[in-house]
Amino acid sequence: MIHYLKRNQLDIQKYDACVQSAINSRIYAYSWYLDSVADNWDALILNDYEAVMPLPWRQKYFIKYIYPPAWTQQLGVFSAIKTSEDLVLKFIKAIPRKFKKVTIQFNSENKFQHKNLTERVNYILSLNKPYEEIYKGFNKNRKRVLKKTLKLNSIVDEEISSEEFLDFYLNTQKNYQLGQDQITIIKNLLNSNNERVCIWGIRESKKLIAGLVWLKEINRITYLLPIATIKAKEKGLPTLLISTLIGQYQNKDLVLDFEGSMIEGVAEFYKSFGRTKEKYIVVKMSFFY
Known part of the structure; x- marks a missing residue:
């Protein structure tokens, strides 16, 4: 089950362990890095930190939105096993609707189809x-x-x-x-x-x-x-x-x-x-x- 946790609700040791053990690990997803670059951030968690998806967010005129902070090229879903298209789409669907706008730059191992996607090159x-x-x-x-x-x-x-x-x-x-x-x-x-x-x-x-x-x-x-x-x-x-x-x-x-x-x-x-x-x-x- 995928559940949404605020930054202060996360078990940071388990969260960072998941990012570190992920086959698609990126330094941008570690808690210390997000604490440095994001205005705020929360996360989506699969079961007992089997996979995680950080959600950097900020607020403007009472509107909360998910955004890619500067110097975070690739985030998305991180897991010790290969992420399937179905799993990534489930994470996307689990994003709370309180975030009225969403922009996420997924890591290169997150392969999926979506009507609102564009591709970039690294x-x-x-x-x-x-x-x-x-x-x-x-x-x-x-x-x-x-x-x-x-x-x-x-x-x-x-x-x-x-x-x-x-x-x-x-x-x-x-x-x-x-x-x-x-x-x-x-x-x-x-x-x-x-x-x-x-x-x-x-x-x-x-x-x-x-x-x-x-x-x-x-x-x-x-x-x-x-x-x-x-x-x-x-x-x-x-x-x-x-x-x-x-x-x-x-x-x-x-x-x-x-x-x-x-x-x-x-x-x-x-x-x-x-x-x-x-x-x-x-x-x-x-x-x-």
Whole structure:
């Protein structure tokens, strides 16, 4: 039986254990992560935490709605056994109607048909081979950029403080402006003091010019938040950060998750590392009646 529980009603130990043991586990679904990124969240639970479906929600003008918080690409149903289409649809049907609008980005293992779905693309890279084998999959331009970058002898610092990264991130020239909600989420994540949140960077004259926040879980590395100055991009330092990450976790039963992208230029960058494409489903529904 699927039942709805509010955040304060959940057995968090059982909930997180279900997410961790799930064959489709995603770091976004852990309680500590949702506590950092969501305004509020509750969950649907199958029996005694045999499967779970987190429901991040917020309220506007007395209307409660389920939404995908920033930096949570894939949620949906999580279980230690493969989720059937029938089970996923039962979870969707069990969403309380007090949520008048629903937008859920399901994980790529949740396969089902629904009248209100669209598909999005993600790119992943298997790390279960030696670096040399993975490198062969880089395209010509990525290999050229990496060779150029290695000549600079830049050093990747694997212990960047959250304060230094945040200051760099907020003050680096970008082609978009972050809203206050997004800034708050970044601060929450960086200050969560969770060992799964890793911050790397590259300095020039003792100042950061490139940085990366990535997430480490049992079977997945998530390329969450990259940032670089224009000068650092010209030097190819984002490529160096990814290459270093691949080198450190080569020959491991891990997947490097690039988190997208639907943006053509960003997608081309990820493709250049010899990625695999995966699709995930987004469902949008309204219950105004």
